[in-house]
Amino acid sequence: MRRLMGWAADLLFPPRCALCGEVLAVKDCAEGLCKACREEIPFFPEDKCPRCGGKTDTGGFCEACLRPFAFESACAAFPYERVRTAIHLFKYRGGKGFGEGLGRLAAEYLRQTHTELLSGVDVMIPVPLHPKKERRRGFNQTILLCRAVSAETALPLCERGLLRRKDTTPQSLLSPAERKENLRGVFVVNADVAGKRVLLVDDIFTSGATCGECARALYRAGAESVRVFCFAAA
Ligand SMILES: [Zn+2]
Ligand SMILES: [Zn+2]
Incomplete structure (x- = not known):
């Protein structure tokens, strides 16, 4: 049977x-x-900024792309168009196996390109989904990916280090200015991050408004530094 x-x-x-x-x-x-x-494996090339495609020497966002944001640095493992189908299947069909596969490869990317993150971060904190959305989907895909990365790299993970307070209009329906306003005060720090070097993790980097707002909340709570790692960037 x-x-x-x-x-x-x-x-x-x-x-x-x-x-x-x-x-x-x-x-x-x-x-x-x-x-x-x-x-x-279609990792982001080390010398290319994942946001603008321009030159970078950090393996992450170039200086110009970082300027509007509160976080210190940002990088992404894969170009979104190369992993779009896998992320979609993972998110909407609950394919847990995908999460582990993607997570393992993302850890490999960190080991190859960002050893400074593996040795210079105290805790990984995933960007939270709204509780209603998480209940509907049954999981937060970013948390599942983080678990796989944490298992591979031994980076400590605080799964609920950030919480999302209220339902917001989907960011994709809004203009950049509205996006910022839409997220004001939405993220609440739910861990002791004072003096800690935080690696904020999201699945897909699009406008950066969400990561930017999470970073501001973490800094307000006393984080020493906030760096961003995304599985994919569009
Ligand atoms: Zn393939
Ligand atoms: Zn750039």
Whole structure:
């Protein structure tokens, strides 16, 4: 019976590549990645700013892209268009396996490109979802990704270090100015971050308004520094 159910589940949710979301050939299932992604994992190139595509020497955002934000630095593991399908499947179909695969690779990216984060951060704090949204979805995808990164890198994780106070209009429906206003006072620090170097983690970096507002809340609570790590940047 169990075998039959496993077989039915494979038909409904065939194993897919953790990065591009392609259905996997049987021989690739153990790896969790398709051949193309395995041969060249599409990490963000070290010398390219994930936001503007311009030159950078930090492996993260260039100076101009950082200027509007409260956080000290920001980086992203993958260009969004390369992992769009996997993130979508993970978010909306609750594919936990994807989270682990993506999380493991994100840890690999940190080890390759950002050793300064692995040794210079006290705690990882994920950007919270609104509780209603999390209940509807059943999980916060960023927390699941963080768990995988924490397991791989031994970076301490404070899953509920930030809470979201009120429901907001989806940021995608608003202008940049409205986005800022929409998020004012929304994030509440729920951990002792005084004097701590925080790695704020989000799944996808888009306008940066959310990460910027979270960083401001963390600084107000006494954080020594706030750096941002996103799984993907658009
Ligand atoms: Zn793939
Ligand atoms: Zn830039």
